[in-house]
Amino acid sequence: MAPGGRKDTLVKFQNRWNQRKVGNMDATLIKDILHASEMQDKKRQTFLGLIEMYVKHLPEWNRLNRLPCLSKEKTGNRIQSVYRHTSGKFTSLKEMSDGLIQRMSNLRISGLSGDTATVFLSCSLNIEKIQKHVHYLLHEYERHPLQSTMQEISNNRATITTELERFRKLQACLMPDVGDRVTLDDAAFVESQALVLPSALNVDERTRWSIDALTEIEADLREGAIHDEQGNILTAAALVSMGRHAQRKQVSGQDGNTRAQRVIQRNEGILNEAIARYNGHRKALICLREYKDPEKQCRYKEVRLEDVYRKNMMEKRVLGDSHCNEGSVYHGSETPSATPARASSTLTSVLEGTVGTATTKKQKAARQNVKGALSNASGSTSPRGESPSVLNEKTNDEEIFINRDALHLHVDIEEWETEVNRVQCFRAEADFMNWRDECEKKVAELTRHIRSCKTMAVCWAELAQQSFRPGAIAYARLTSTTWTALEQRARSRLINDVPIPFYIDGGVRTGKRYLVGGARPLWEVFVEERRLEAKAFGGLPVTMKFGKASYIDEH
Numbered sequence: 001m002a003p004g005g006r007k008d009t010l011v012k013f014q015n016r017w018n019q020r021k022v023g024n025m026d027a028t029l030i031k032d033i034l035h036a037s038e039m040q041d042k043k044r045q046t047f048l049g050l051i052e053m054y055v056k057h058l059p060e061w062n063r064l065n066r067l068p069c070l071s072k073e074k075t076g077n078r079i080q081s082v083y084r085h086t087s088g089k090f091t092s093l094k095e096m097s098d099g100l101i102q103r104m105s106n107l108r109i110s111g112l113s114g115d116t117a118t119v120f121l122s123c124s125l126n127i128e129k130i131q132k133h134v135h136y137l138l139h140e141y142e143r144h145p146l147q148s149t150m151q152e153i154s155n156n157r158a159t160i161t162t163e164l165e166r167f168r169k170l171q172a173c174l175m176p177d178v179g180d181r182v183t184l185d186d187a188a189f190v191e192s193q194a195l196v197l198p199s200a201l202n203v204d205e206r207t208r209w210s211i212d213a214l215t216e217i218e219a220d221l222r223e224g225a226i227h228d229e230q231g232n233i234l235t236a237a238a239l240v241s242m243g244r245h246a247q248r249k250q251v252s253g254q255d256g257n258t259r260a261q262r263v264i265q266r267n268e269g270i271l272n273e274a275i276a277r278y279n280g281h282r283k284a285l286i287c288l289r290e291y292k293d294p295e296k297q298c299r300y301k302e303v304r305l306e307d308v309y310r311k312n313m314m315e316k317r318v319l320g321d322s323h324c325n326e327g328s329v330y331h332g333s334e335t336p337s338a339t340p341a342r343a344s345s346t347l348t349s350v351l352e353g354t355v356g357t358a359t360t361k362k363q364k365a366a367r368q369n370v371k372g373a374l375s376n377a378s379g380s381t382s383p384r385g386e387s388p389s390v391l392n393e394k395t396n397d398e399e400i401f402i403n404r405d406a407l408h409l410h411v412d413i414e415e416w417e418t419e420v421n422r423v424q425c426f427r428a429e430a431d432f433m434n435w436r437d438e439c440e441k442k443v444a445e446l447t448r449h450i451r452s453c454k455t456m457a458v459c460w461a462e463l464a465q466q467s468f469r470p471g472a473i474a475y476a477r478l479t480s481t482t483w484t485a486l487e488q489r490a491r492s493r494l495i496n497d498v499p500i501p502f503y504i505d506g507g508v509r510t511g512k513r514y515l516v517g518g519a520r521p522l523w524e525v526f527v528e529e530r531r532l533e534a535k536a537f538g539g540l541p542v543t544m545k546f547g548k549a550s551y552i553d554e555h
Helices: 007-022 025-053 058-062 093-103 114-143 147-174 176-184 203-208 212-250 254-289 367-377 388-394 409-466 470-497 519-536
Strands: 069-073 076-080 543-545 548-550
Touching: 007 409, 007 470, 025 409, 025 470, 058 409, 114 147, 114 212, 114 254, 147 176, 203 212, 212 254, 409 470, 409 519
Parallel strands: none
Antiparallel strands: 069 076, 543 548
16 A cells, blocks of 8 residues: 555454454353353362361461472472472382381291391282283284284293292292192293282181281282372373374374374283282282272272373363363362352252362263262262271271281371372362452453443544544444444443352342452452352452462451
């Protein structure tokens, strides 16, 4: 366009484009407000349930700072946060074995020291793991014979042979009465030979052969192995998910998809193997602890393949990951219900099946099954089940740990479970506050949209009064009328469509309460609503400043 040309055409085009951009903004914002308010009610319901479950810990937890901090440790600096676990509380198999070796060094078992018995059982768990891995490799070799797979099988068999020689020598000293069982169960291949551990014997045999101490040591080592397998399951599930995501986004062509599918199948095999090892350790632990009702007494639940599904972290998610249909291993225990807070919400009285995850369409069909499966854990104060102290009361004072003076590792488990509960509670609090902030942000955006439309209408009305050309006057008046209509429509939707919480008992009970002059008065309206909400539901935070939460009794 030449200088001095038709600038009115450019102005008309820009104005029309601005109107098209903001024409449906009010409808979009109202939709976002309704969704955010509904999610706020659901997250509040979950958070209130956790508050009721962990009420005795809340005074201590509420004083914690929500901001991450840097802690100096021997191994280096580490970031600590209330929203994440401390790895030091998670007792792995190595830590469990080291602790038992130190605690059992002064005890005598069948003429040998207790630390020797711990090394003996740790060696047996390692042999058992390699044996299961060889079975997995043989299955893979049948599906896809490769020389590298057969070489790995041969190397593992050689390792098992070496470890078995040392294992049998210690077994002959610690468990001399199982020699006949070992001879009868001898197999042609080393990966099929039975180790005959205390978990493979019945109660009468363990009592007759006086191996109660070995039983307790193996039970603790099994718990450590279960913890390791839990991490292996989550890692393998992430590898499978990332592989599928990378295949969809980055791979093209038959050759590329074949290679990618091979990697995914290998990771799926690792996942299946980890699940099988976990369930095997769990079954052995149930046998060693002599649980009468494993579903209620055992803190470790059985894991199936569908329990480890999780939406890929690289894929787009909504606020709070509320639309993710995740497996049960990523969930906590079921929480008590609370009263919905908004009159216009479509919430039902049905309990949330998961903590921190909203129900989606895929979950509705299986909701009854999920509720039935989780009903047993509803009375527990831990997402991993009941603590040993509670189990002692439920088993008619039967002693879970026979040698309680030597084996205090269950205390570490209880501390770790307390930390899990704290992380679960703080994440639910953050989820609730995020959705509350999201609802307030959308309301503030709608009020700014109303003020913007009003400002544009006034500016075009002034231009109509300043112009002398009839065409310019007509166009300015038309544009001013259009902006006025947009402003009135957005104002009407704010007043009539924005849901007002039921706990607001005084003042204006429509969206007109948000039509105030400026951001500061609007913030005061939001803070007042938060105070009323905290008064209606005890334990909810009002504000968060510099990582510190403030409550209604502090205002």
